[in-house]
């Protein structure tokens with residue numbers, strides 16, 4: 001047996017949940033990096049970051065225990081007003097696949113319930129276009145252009161679109177690229193900036209960031225969760241597309257089929 005496999009066997013144990021997945025509890029070894037662990041378990045570094053709150057690229061310590069789900073997937077905590085159909089849409093998939101992954105006999109769910117969403121079912125139903133995709137399923141609460149700022153009350157330019165969605169809603173990379181910035185940025189709160197060959201995209205007000213600077217992310221990969229950090233009146237994603245450092249109207253680049261709902265002034269906005 002290869003030394004690597006032996007090491008894996010003595011440094012981890014598994015726990016089973018009610019769902020069709022189990023958690024590997026892995027003890028960090030000398031010379032491990034987030035990337036090497038992700039390769040060992042055939043998961044993306046983002047998945048490890050999402051499952052291990054507080055973990056960062058530099059905080060990894062020998063002996064530290066991290067959890068990794070198998071098969072790869074994400075947890076979603078049911079919010080008030082959620083239905084299985086709406087949750088399925090937030091992962092751009094269908095309810096029946098979530099039902100199966102969680103051994104549910106019906107569509108009845110309860111607030112606070114944790115649902116396991118296998119990576120393999122994400123993006124299966126829609127929002128899988130070739131170029132840009134919608135980063136979040138939600139309600140457009142503010143468009144691109146001049147407006148009265150919801151917090152400052154001043155007439156100002158809104159450099160992106162705001163998509164309102166509950167805290168914890170997954171955010172997916174709209175296009176493949178390299179993470180250029182991941183961290184706090186003033187009124188943008190927790191923010192991720194991804195650079196592709198021709199564009200930069202900005203994702204702001206996150207509740208958590210699941211990528212690190214320098215990481216390559218694929219279109220459709222989970223990069224964080226919706227929040228309300230920075231200058232914001234409620235959970236939403238502020239999404240920007242920039243060309244040569246200049247913000248352009250994302251609606252001209254996102255798929256013409258609007259997967260997100262359009263509704264003005266539903267009360268979540270900000271920078």
Ligand SMILES: [Zn+2]
Nearest residue numbers: 162238270271
């Ligand atoms: Zn905004």
